[in-house]
Amino acid sequence: MEMRDQVVVVTGGASGIGKALALQCAAEGAAGILIADLDAEGADAVAREIGPAAVGVLCDVADPDHAHKLIAAAAEAFGGRPVDVFFANAGIAVGDGLGDPGEWALAVDVNVAAHVVAARALLPGWLERGRGTFVCTASAAGLLSQIGSAPYAVTKHAAVAFSEWLSITYGGQGVQVACLCPMGVATPLLETAGTAGRVVRASGPVLAPAEVAEVVMGTLRTGEFLILPHPEVLDYLRHKGTDYDRWIGGMRRLQAAILSEAP
Numbered sequence: 001m002e003m004r005d006q007v008v009v010v011t012g013g014a015s016g017i018g019k020a021l022a023l024q025c026a027a028e029g030a031a032g033i034l035i036a037d038l039d040a041e042g043a044d045a046v047a048r049e050i051g052p053a054a055v056g057v058l059c060d061v062a063d064p065d066h067a068h069k070l071i072a073a074a075a076e077a078f079g080g081r082p083v084d085v086f087f088a089n090a091g092i093a094v095g096d097g098l099g100d101p102g103e104w105a106l107a108v109d110v111n112v113a114a115h116v117v118a119a120r121a122l123l124p125g126w127l128e129r130g131r132g133t134f135v136c137t138a139s140a141a142g143l144l145s146q147i148g149s150a151p152y153a154v155t156k157h158a159a160v161a162f163s164e165w166l167s168i169t170y171g172g173q174g175v176q177v178a179c180l181c182p183m184g185v186a187t188p189l190l191e192t193a194g195t196a197g198r199v200v201r202a203s204g205p206v207l208a209p210a211e212v213a214e215v216v217m218g219t220l221r222t223g224e225f226l227i228l229p230h231p232e233v234l235d236y237l238r239h240k241g242t243d244y245d246r247w248i249g250g251m252r253r254l255q256a257a258i259l260s261e262a263p
Contacts, residue, residue, distance in 0.1 A: 001176055001220045001221065003024075003025050003030050003217065003220075004028060004030070006085050007030070007034075007074055007078050007083050007084045008022075008030045008084065008085045008086075009034045009036060009086045010033065011036045011037070011061050011089050012089040012090030012137070013037050013056075014035065014037035014041075014042030015187065015188055016209050017137060017187060018037070018087070018090070019209065020212060020213035022050065022054065023049070023050065023210070026053060031053065031078065032054070032055075032074065032077060033053060034055055034070060034078075035055070035056045036057050037058070038058070040056065043057060043059075061088075061110055061118075062109040064113075064117055065117075066114065066117065067086075067118040067121035068121050082125050083125075084132060086122055086132075086133070086134050087135045087137070088114065088115045088134065089180075090110060090114065091110060091111050094107055094152070095107065095149045096148055096149055097149070099149065099151040106151075108158075110155075111152075111156060111158070112159055115136055115159060115162055115163070118134070119162075119166055123170065123175070126174070127175070131174045131175070131176075132176070133175075133176040133178070134163075134176070134177050135177075135179075135216065136177075136179045138163065138181050139152075139159075140181050140230065140233045142157045142158075142160035142181055143160060143236075143240075144240060147254065159179070160181065167225055176223065177225065178216075179225060179227065181228055182228075182233075184205065184207065185206065205230070212229045215227060215229040216229075
């Protein structure tokens with residue numbers, strides 16, 4: 001899939017990976033880019049940086065109607081054109097350990113239910129036209145689990161599983177589905193991730209958001225499902241599948257080492 005002349009929506013687009021995706025879409029010739037974020041001022045700032053092809057909007061992906069609102073806003077901003085590419089990028093890292101009920105509810109709403117809501121809104125039009133691209137920002141934690149936050153680890157697993165289901169169910173009908181699973185990326189989310197942030201920094205290089213966006217665009221062109229800015233994640237996943245007990249033992253040792261270094 002080439003980005004040129006596409007109408008694109010990026011949730012969580014005011015900063016981090018979302019901002020980098022919006023900028024990269026603009027560089028590759030997207031016809032219109034809707035940048036959606038709870039930080040409306042930040043979304044507007046990114047849109048101004050891109051120019052006339054972009055618009056920023058306030059969006060809370062925990063709102064069950066958010067995707068319909070974004071589709072309507074894109075049509076209004078870009079001459080009635082439908083959305084071609086949807087980056088379900090907004091995410092949240094909450095809770096340490098088991099978390100509390102409010103943290104679980106928020107993590108489920110933002111990291112999982114928002115993707116379901118977006119797919120439900122987009123699929124009828126995409127299936128009618130025979131094309132559309134859905135990109136879910138999950139995490140390596142969705143493939144390999146996460147030390148620290150149970151709500152984050154579990155909801156990112158669910159995000160990967162939902163993306164797999166979408167691809168299996170609709171990939172033969174013109175809908176391209178891809179799942180982005182990075183490890184450490186220099187974003188505001190990493191800065192507030194507590195124990196999980198320490199684990200991520202110990203596990204591999206921390207990439208710049210622009211580096212991740214370049215990998216995303218390259219993978220969309222070649223059509224693979226998994227987008228892995230950290231290629232070593234695939235090796236870790238293979239080791240996990242080959243010997244589950246050994247992998248869990250290694251994760252326990254990593255947890256012990258990280259916690260022993262905690263301030």
